[in-house]
Amino acid sequence: MHPSLAFEAQKADVDVHAPPTTCSCCRGYWLDWKANGAKRVIIMCFTQIMKELSEKATSPLQNVFHRFEPGVWIVTVIQFFVVIGFSICMPFLSLYLYQDRGLSMTEVGIILLAAGLCSAVSQALGGALSDRFGRRPILLIAASVSIFLFAGLAVLIGISAPVWSIAIAYIASRSVLTIARPVISAVVADFTSKGRLTEAYGILRIGANIGWAAGPAIGGYLATFLPYGWLFGVPVLTSIIISLIVFFALRESSQKTGRRVGFRSILPPAGDRAFLVFTIVSLLLFIVMGQMASTLSIFAVDRVGFSTAQYGLLLTLNGLIVIFFQYPMTLAVRRLAKFRALILGSLIYVFGYLSFGWITQFGWALGAMAIITTGEIIHSPVTLSVIGELAPKDQRGRYMGFFGLSETLGISAGPLVGGLLLDAFPSDMRLVWAPIASIALIAALGYYWWARRFRL
Numbered sequence: 001m002h003p004s005l006a007f008e009a010q011k012a013d014v015d016v017h018a019p020p021t022t023c024s025c026c027r028g029y030w031l032d033w034k035a036n037g038a039k040r041v042i043i044m045c046f047t048q049i050m051k052e053l054s055e056k057a058t059s060p061l062q063n064v065f066h067r068f069e070p071g072v073w074i075v076t077v078i079q080f081f082v083v084i085g086f087s088i089c090m091p092f093l094s095l096y097l098y099q100d101r102g103l104s105m106t107e108v109g110i111i112l113l114a115a116g117l118c119s120a121v122s123q124a125l126g127g128a129l130s131d132r133f134g135r136r137p138i139l140l141i142a143a144s145v146s147i148f149l150f151a152g153l154a155v156l157i158g159i160s161a162p163v164w165s166i167a168i169a170y171i172a173s174r175s176v177l178t179i180a181r182p183v184i185s186a187v188v189a190d191f192t193s194k195g196r197l198t199e200a201y202g203i204l205r206i207g208a209n210i211g212w213a214a215g216p217a218i219g220g221y222l223a224t225f226l227p228y229g230w231l232f233g234v235p236v237l238t239s240i241i242i243s244l245i246v247f248f249a250l251r252e253s254s255q256k257t258g259r260r261v262g263f264r265s266i267l268p269p270a271g272d273r274a275f276l277v278f279t280i281v282s283l284l285l286f287i288v289m290g291q292m293a294s295t296l297s298i299f300a301v302d303r304v305g306f307s308t309a310q311y312g313l314l315l316t317l318n319g320l321i322v323i324f325f326q327y328p329m330t331l332a333v334r335r336l337a338k339f340r341a342l343i344l345g346s347l348i349y350v351f352g353y354l355s356f357g358w359i360t361q362f363g364w365a366l367g368a369m370a371i372i373t374t375g376e377i378i379h380s381p382v383t384l385s386v387i388g389e390l391a392p393k394d395q396r397g398r399y400m401g402f403f404g405l406s407e408t409l410g411i412s413a414g415p416l417v418g419g420l421l422l423d424a425f426p427s428d429m430r431l432v433w434a435p436i437a438s439i440a441l442i443a444a445l446g447y448y449w450w451a452r453r454f455r456l
Contacts (some may be wrong), residue, residue: 085238087215109419116412126179127401158229213319220312290414345379
């Protein structure tokens with residue numbers, strides 16, 4: 001044994017001549033101690049320890065398909081088709097209205113905000129309706145009606161119809177499509193225990209982001225040689241597929257309440273202040289998230305000079321990071337208190353969006369997108385997990401619907417905020433992205449106050 005190692009062992013009152021008994025992985029190497037020396041044995045022991053720890057850490061990943069009910073995987077597939085149909089065409093609506101139809105970014109923001117207001121109400125109503133009539137019928141109706149609405153929108157864009165008619169068709173199609181979102185989230189909560197909710201919503205987000213990774217890349221490529229109207233025909237096909245999956249594969253997960261649905265029923269109980277405050281704080285961060293599909297497209301293509309294909313690749317990178325890192329990140333952050341994970345995600349958003357103010361090269365834009373997506377994969381599944389825990393069992397659709405209302409309002413208000421900033425500061429992008437990043441900072445402070453106020 002090396003003299004220095006023997007000296008340290010004697011100080012610790014360890015018998016250097018006896019085989020180690022406290023570390024199971026070292027016992028097999030005891031016979032090699034004298035032959036190979038202490039250094040080699042220590043390295044071998046450390047390697048074995050790392051192997052065992054790695055196996056323990058990855059065991060949830062290996063068993064992930066058995067950890068959740070089949071219904072969770074079915075709605076994850078449904079979420080994929082919802083998102084890929086949306087992401088192939090919708091991120092390019094702003095470019096179409098701004099470049100092809102000559103609208104200002106403020107006008108584009110107003111149209112997107114109007115669509116958001118209507119779809120926010122439809123989300124809340126859809127969640128409440130799913131509590132009364134069941135998840136399956138509402139999903140089937142939403143997908144079936146979307147087939148006809150998106151077909152009409154594609155035709156209107158294809159024939160360059162008046163902008164007001166395109167705006168109405170867009171608002172109607174988006175409102176009906178988003179009815180599915182709170183219902184899908186409620187199905188996940190129906191099938192999953194509270195201890196695994198964050199993991200389950202991480203799985204749901206992976207399904208969504210497989211669609212988000214593929215959609216913009218496909219849309220960006222198609223937009224280089226096809227008219228925009230063809231892009232808006234894709235949701236027709238995906239809506240047909242969703243209808244077939246719901247009809248043939250998805251079983252009902254809720255106990256129908258029979259509670260009458262009206263305007264009051266879509267609002268949460270006034271006494272649930274923890275939920276209301278959490279929703280308001282989250283609304284701020286949703287405004288920041290809303291920059292992804294509108295402000296970012298104009299910034300990247302019109303102000304910095306990237307191609308539409310490069311803008312599509314930015315969104316694809318976002319989706320790919322979620323696909324490969326969402327579930328491992330979910331396992332990592334589950335050790336944190338939920339409010340700490342929310343604060344951490346918000347602060348990463350601050351840094352990511354702020355960095356866009358200094359970007360002129362595509363490589364740096366990819367780096368900023370990676371930072372933003374890191375904040376996303378920390379923050380997003382935790383928010384849904386919080387709602388799943390706060391909501392009573394027979395009101396999950398109602399709670400998810402109201403939270404979806406705030407999400408849609410925030411994401412829809414985001415383009416208006418970004419559009420105003422782009423019109424006000426056309427030449428200095430730092431003055432565009434710094435106010436947006438400051439909203440995420442306020443949200444981080446809000447989560448901290450929420451946790452202290454309600455001791456969560």
